[in-house]
Amino acid sequence: MNYIKFAGPIIDDAMAEAVKQTLLSGWLTSGPRVAEFEAALSKYHGGRPTRVFTSATAAMEVAFEVCGIGAGDEVITSAMTFFSVGNMIEKVGAKTVFVDCDLTTRNINLDQVERAITPNTKAIVPTHFSGLPCDMDRLYAIANKHKLRVIEDAALAIGSTWRGLPVGAFGDIATFSFHPNKNMTTIEGGAAIFGDEREAQRAEIHRFHGISRLADGTRDITVAGGKFNMSDVSARLGLDQLAHLDEWCAHRQKLAAHYFAELESIAESLGLGLPAKAYTGGERGHSWNMFCVLLPLAKMSITRKQFIDAMHKENIGIGVSYEAMHLTTLFRGKARGHHEGEFAHAERISRETVTLPLHAGVTLADVERVCNALVRLLRESAK
Ligand SMILES: Cc1ncc(COP(=O)(O)O)c(C=O)c1O
Numbered sequence: 001m002n003y004i005k006f007a008g009p010i011i012d013d014a015m016a017e018a019v020k021q022t023l024l025s026g027w028l029t030s031g032p033r034v035a036e037f038e039a040a041l042s043k044y045h046g047g048r049p050t051r052v053f054t055s056a057t058a059a060m061e062v063a064f065e066v067c068g069i070g071a072g073d074e075v076i077t078s079a080m081t082f083f084s085v086g087n088m089i090e091k092v093g094a095k096t097v098f099v100d101c102d103l104t105t106r107n108i109n110l111d112q113v114e115r116a117i118t119p120n121t122k123a124i125v126p127t128h129f130s131g132l133p134c135d136m137d138r139l140y141a142i143a144n145k146h147k148l149r150v151i152e153d154a155a156l157a158i159g160s161t162w163r164g165l166p167v168g169a170f171g172d173i174a175t176f177s178f179h180p181n182k183n184m185t186t187i188e189g190g191a192a193i194f195g196d197e198r199e200a201q202r203a204e205i206h207r208f209h210g211i212s213r214l215a216d217g218t219r220d221i222t223v224a225g226g227k228f229n230m231s232d233v234s235a236r237l238g239l240d241q242l243a244h245l246d247e248w249c250a251h252r253q254k255l256a257a258h259y260f261a262e263l264e265s266i267a268e269s270l271g272l273g274l275p276a277k278a279y280t281g282g283e284r285g286h287s288w289n290m291f292c293v294l295l296p297l298a299k300m301s302i303t304r305k306q307f308i309d310a311m312h313k314e315n316i317g318i319g320v321s322y323e324a325m326h327l328t329t330l331f332r333g334k335a336r337g338h339h340e341g342e343f344a345h346a347e348r349i350s351r352e353t354v355t356l357p358l359h360a361g362v363t364l365a366d367v368e369r370v371c372n373a374l375v376r377l378l379r380e381s382a383k
Contacts (some may be wrong), residue, residue: 004366006317006357007181007290010248015240022236030208030229037235040242041191046169048193049200052235053207056155056177056190057084058228062206063173063192064092064123065223066199067149073122077153078108079326079346081127085153086325094122096336098326100343104276106292107134109345114142123149128157128167130321131183131252131287132278136162140171151175155190159183159249161285168193178234181359183249183287184241186234248360252288258364259291259356262371270378271296273352290321294352300381307377308354314373319355 022033034052042050053059069075071093077085080101089096099112106129113124124143126134134152143150152167154160155177160167168174176182178189194200205212210225230238260277267274273294278286295304302310308318324346325331326338340347356370 001315003315004317004357004362004370005359006319006355007359008361009180009185009241010244010360011185011237015237018240019233019237022233025232027232029231030235031232033232033235033239034230037186037230037238037242038191040239041193044242044245045166045193048169048195049197050191050193051200051203051207052186052230052238053190053192053228054230055084055179055188055228056153056175057088058207058226059175059190059192060084060125060151060153061088061091061226062203062228063151063175064088064094065206066194066202067123067151067173069094069122069149072120074118074120075123075125076113076116076121077125078127078129079324079343080106080129080322080349081153081325082155082322083325083328084155085125085127086328086331089125090330095120096331097121098331098338098343098346100345101129101349102276103345103348104273105129105132106275106345106349107132110135110138110142113139117142117146117148121146121148123151125151125153127153127155128160130275130292131157131160131289132276133157133160133162133167133284133286136171143172149173155179156182156289157287159245159287163283164285171195173199178238178241181289183252183289184238184245186230186238186241189230189234189238244360249287251360252358253286255358255362255364255367256286256288256291258367259358259371262368263293263375266375270375271299272374272378288358290319291356291358292321292349292353293356294349295354296378297352299383300378301383302377302381304352304354307381310377311373314369316370316373317357320353321355322350322353324350 073094079098150172152174154174178186207228210221210223
């Protein structure tokens with residue numbers, strides 16, 4: 001029985017050969033392939049200014065710097081997102097202001113965002129959870145009304161759309177991840193898409209030591225930059241991956257539809273929480289980076305860890321996304337003072353969520369195997 005990984009990239013022979021040719025080309029670090037990859041990503045996103053980085057985390061840190069976000073500023077984000085968001089807000093010296101998320105879309109609660117705005121608020125960072133776009137009309141109405149920057153955490157959302165436009169093709173700044181678990185990969189890597197070419201140019205300086213080149217051929221540094229430039233080897237892989245993105249997202253959507261077909265009629269009786277159902281045709285084009293469900297732990301005689309181990313024994317990989325960020329040691333600490341009971345949905349998701357296998361290499365038969373094992377385990381462990 002094959003092992004069904006919960007996430008994973010597709011690297012075919014042609015991609016491996018193209019990477020090999022780049023390795024042998026004599027140019028390894030940022031060069032012509034990075035320029036080509038940035039141009040291709042920009043084209044995919046309606047020609048918007050695009051820069052690539054070593055990760056989405058790096059892209060977000062630089063985006064904050066370019067927006068001038070730092071000490072004294074507040075940045076509103078969801079308690080249900082990946083650690084990198086809170087980490088980067090804190091790293092640039094700003095204060096993370098958490099709000100809760102919706103239980104089924106898992107996206108940031110925009111009512112709570114509005115209530116959390118203070119004179120010190122500088123930006124909103126919404127995550128398009130599992131690739132499902134947030135309500136972009138409402139998000140940008142709030143941001144415009146309060147003159148706030150929006151840095152969209154689109155790490156999981158390359159290939160997602162809103163009213164037919166790719167996420168990143170409109171709005172303020174969007175950051176993407178090309179980690180192997182994402183919809184396409186450059187091994188490690190990320191991108192930021194900007195609404196303003198001057199900000200993209202500043203990001204380019206921030207990502208490479210803060211260096212500006214002078215007319216006499218020497219270099220100057222104008223800001224304390226970082227070292228976040230992507231290699232040509234990664235960019236070459238990214239070019240081929242991007243060419244497959246739409247096909248892979250269409251496959252992901254088919255798999256998600258199959259999960260719903262298998263589970264929808266029995267979810268309620270099992271106590272299983274399914275994610276929000278969203279299709280391609282509507283206003284939200286969901287790229288389905290993840291299919292996350294809530295386990296009925298209160299009705300089960302085994303823990304989530306025992307469930308994951310039992311699925312592993314069935315040769316099925318299961319993930320957990322994410323831990324509620326306000327309850328991590330960093331944010332519980334004296335200085336930040338967060339505690340249980342603040343964000344009910346984020347905390348419940350954090351306790352009960354599991355991610356089922358969903359990626360371009362999964363088949364419809366794999367989905368059926370996963371669902372059969374899941375349902376059997378839930379029935380066997382019912383209290
Ligand atoms: C929601 C979300 N945001 C940001 C990131 C950071 O991406 P990267 O690993 O490219 O820095 C991740 C990574 O898993 C993520 O899941």
